[in-house]
Amino acid sequence: MSDDTAGSTQGIPFLKGHGTENDFVIVPDPDGLLDIGPADVARLCDRRAGIGADGLLRVVRSAAHPEAAGMAAEAEWFMDYRNADGSIAEMCGNGSRVFARYLAQAGHAEAGDLAIATRAGVRRVHLAKDGPDGPGEITVDMGRAVLPGPDAIEVAVGARRWPARNVNMGNPHAVAFVDDLDQAGDLLTAPALSPAEAYPTGANVEFVVDRGPAHVAMRVHERGSGETRSCGTGACAVAVAAARRDGADPAVTGRPAAYRVDVAGGRLLITEHPDGRVEMTGPAVIVAHGTLDL
């Protein structure tokens, strides 16, 4: 589906969904037949000229995708995630919940436990039963955080600078604790990071304030998408950084560290376990479906 063949996208079904208002265009492509290039993704994610979204989730059978075939025995479906500008990212936390919701609603997976292949590896997902108030929440085992050095990372917006923590959740994050979320400004451009070599492929940047014990709020500027109303991997990175700051690193205390992380679009619960696994729980809904007619 390159620029010159965009007409061939006519008749391709899509859905729209979100998790804490981090929103996605979902394109089912079970046999991996669609060639969706960066320009196509950017056009579909454009909020004025397209459908509008923070990213695109292509739903492909792992066996049908060269990057996922090795995971096919563990996870039937591969989440081919793209940022709104068409760039590829390793992982998307909110996207993984929305992806799981789609699989369950489409009858591709039983409600309960399922596994999803991602570029960051297989992620295990649990869908809680739906309740009278709507769909149940979804928990994703996000794997282990990696905290690469150096410790002296700095985030800057204009003349303001903050020390930050480098946390990798499959994708790269810089977490900065600030006094007020407004200090990050309009976030229309990406915050500067130094040393730049710490992030050879760019980074997602989280600005964080405390709301109470084990309760924080964040804003995020996402690599490839700009400021969004939520970022699941970002919320995990924030909880991991907060636990180290608070002397609650589960590897040291032997106890899980659970944080409520408020984002513009809702709330995520993040729990890091003593074995290093980070679990994320939050909502995910499918809100529309249609047919692409570019």
Ligand SMILES: N[C@@H](CCC[C@H](N)C(=O)O)C(=O)O
């Ligand atoms: N919004 C996502 C993260 C999407 C990828 C990110 N922009 C990147 O480039 O790493 C999430 O919910 O985790």
